[in-house]
Amino acid sequence: MKLRIDHKSHVPLHLQAEELLRNLIRDPQYTDGKFLPNEVDLAKQLAISRTTLRQALNKLVYEGLLIRKKGIGTKVAESSVSSKSKNWLSFSQEMKARGIPIKSFELHVSWVYPDEAVANFFEITTQKKVLKLERLRGRPEGPFVYFVSFFHPRVGLTGEEDFKRPLYEILEKDYLVIANLSKEEISAKAAGKFIAGKLEIEPGNPILFRKRFVYDQGDRPIEYNLGYYKADSFVYTIESRRE
Amino acid sequence: MKLRIDHKSHVPLHLQAEELLRNLIRDPQYTDGKFLPNEVDLAKQLAISRTTLRQALNKLVYEGLLIRKKGIGTKVAESSVSSKSKNWLSFSQEMKARGIPIKSFELHVSWVYPDEAVANFFEITTQKKVLKLERLRGRPEGPFVYFVSFFHPRVGLTGEEDFKRPLYEILEKDYLVIANLSKEEISAKAAGKFIAGKLEIEPGNPILFRKRFVYDQGDRPIEYNLGYYKADSFVYTIESRRE
DNA sequence: TATGTTTATATGTATGTACATATATTTGAT
DNA sequence: ATCAAATATATGTACATACATATAAACATA
Structure with a gap:
């Protein structure tokens, strides 16, 4: 070593x-x-x-x-968070584990100038374009989550990838980028017009809002992810044990 | 100063x-x-x-x-309250650590027959009364969380305790009950009439709903806790690292 | 044998100093 | 008036140094 x-x-x-x-x-x-x-x-x-x-x-x-x-x-230290492996499941794996069949409603890829929050997280300027991935997913009877992801240019994604494959399989196998650290912020919000439209609910209805910051093994930022979940369709579970 | x-x-x-x-x-x-x-x-x-x-x-x-x-x-920094699952701090400790002065608006203790969910969790019948603790807390300018807790009879609480002291201090020092495992479920909801009244918001407004199941060192149930957080006043943060 | 006492070890506390670097403002040249 | 250069300001990085203190092990004493 x-x-x-x-x-x-x-x-x-x-x-x-x-x-x-x-x-x-x-x-x-x-x-x-x-x-x-x-x-x-x-x-x-x-x-x-x-x-x-x-x-x-x-x-x-x-x-x-x-x-x-x-x-x-x-x-x-002996880590006190025991739900690690659970947290590391990808969305589709998570749902599969819960026995929920997932339907993909929309998938949109684009190159955009990042807003300040994204640029700041990536430690780049707002002048450098980043890959944006938008996905609407849910049950057969209707969508229940809208994701927006941004990827650091360093990762090397072209936008031509087959995003029907699990995302972290693409990153790990094709780009040798390994997610190592994830920071999440979960809060409740009222749905805006745009999100309400996507999730087929009324504006003002409650949603669960989940920000996710993903880092690689060198603690360098990889992905900036926003998730908007229809209320009552998603429950976030955490298990922690004291040392 | x-x-x-x-x-x-x-x-x-x-x-x-x-x-x-x-x-x-x-x-x-x-x-x-x-x-x-x-x-x-x-x-x-x-x-x-x-x-x-x-x-x-x-x-x-x-x-x-x-x-x-x-x-x-x-x-x-931006003053939204956050909670770190790994720290295993009680609510008041959490807030104190962040320099947030907490005001207690209401505190109500009672003995009640548990509903099915609670009885089921405690593995007792609905005929055996349990201690119920309701608390409304928040910033000086207004409440932002309403808690409802139920305690297993085994714990030995009388209801006469001074609940202004941190709860887990009472449990650990006076009753030698040590919380060891916590399972949480976090979701978004629309506030009902009752909760809206408590939190001084409109019914239908979004809230963050947090169920918490606490177990002792023998993985026996201790506390069943429900938390209703005003949206935007509470952000739940989680940090997880892959091994 | 039991119990203090010293000593080795490792982290904890605290200071002074120096220079690097990012940002905003002021100054100066064109 | 405009743009570039200098400068003021505040945090960032890095070192050498000294002594304090908690803990465990070795030692000495009764």
Whole structure:
């Protein structure tokens, strides 16, 4: 395993250290509970200051990935979120697992200038076009979710792909892009005119709104996804266990 | 507002600074979008080093309370309430951690015959009374969530407890009941007349509905909780990482 | 044997310093 | 008046250093 830091790189040292740590702590010996090398030695080995190393460590500690104990050491936390694999199912897999047959009503691909939120998430300017994917899906008797996805140009999608295949199969097999981290925000909203039209409900009717931010293994943004779910047709379930 | 740090205290300076910042950023001028004093000046004013001040700031930044922009300044982030499933915090702890002052509008305790869903979850008959706790809580300017909780008789609550204390403190310290597993179901709904009245919105307005099933260390049911959140006042955030 | 006491170890706290870099404003040249 | 360059401002990065403190293990004492 690479345990080195490139001092000539323009990537800040603490970010390199953070990345390195993220890889390091995936090592079974650490997930099994072994303590990481101590800060002073590790800093010396990486040829960075302890302060800089701690900057990286802090981030992982705040994220709950690492646990530090004064006088003892630092080890990998036992994750408290147990619904991981469940969360990683794609939409179609999720529905299949629930025994819901899915019908695709609309599928529209386009290249667009991103709005500020998207550009900001991707860390690009609003002048650079991104791939936009809109999908309306649901049960045979009617649609119940409208998705809008944007993809980072880095991913390499052309827009010519066969989007009837599961999305993450395309990304992983054809583009070697592996989703690793997902942040979601779930809230309730009143449907606007546009969404109401798509979901065949009245404007003002409640919908579940789900924003999803997907990152790759280097924590670089891949996908920005918005989902508008008809109320009562979708329930989000979470299971979490205390350590 | 007290803007001072006690150098003689045994409380670490960065913790004092953190606490001070949490109070500071509740000031309407900051929640309205004004930038905080710059780090160098603020550090000087508090008579601590910039490094120490940044230690405190970092924490709030990681929590999403503050947003820093290089060359510009630091300001309070968009103030929608959010909940992190991984943290396993109680409602009041959650809000406190985000520096949101919580007002309790109503608190009602009663013994009732459970409906079928509750009885079924508790694995008891509908003939055995259970403790019901109703709470209306929110910001000073108005309520944003209505909770209904039912507790399993096994827990031993009498109904005479001081429910102004955090609930899980009561359960853990006084009744030695430790919540270990939580299953949640989140969906969107239209507010009914009753809930609309409580939340001071119109019937039919969208709400976020959150069912929560809590189990103890032996996976025995403890609490059945229903939460009705005003739309746009509550965002549920989930972070999941693939192994 | 049991119980304090020291010591080794690792993280926690705190400061001072220096320079880099992103952003907005001001200044200056054309 | 316009555009480019300088500058002011604030956060970002990075280091060296020093001492405090919690924990466990080794040691010494009664």
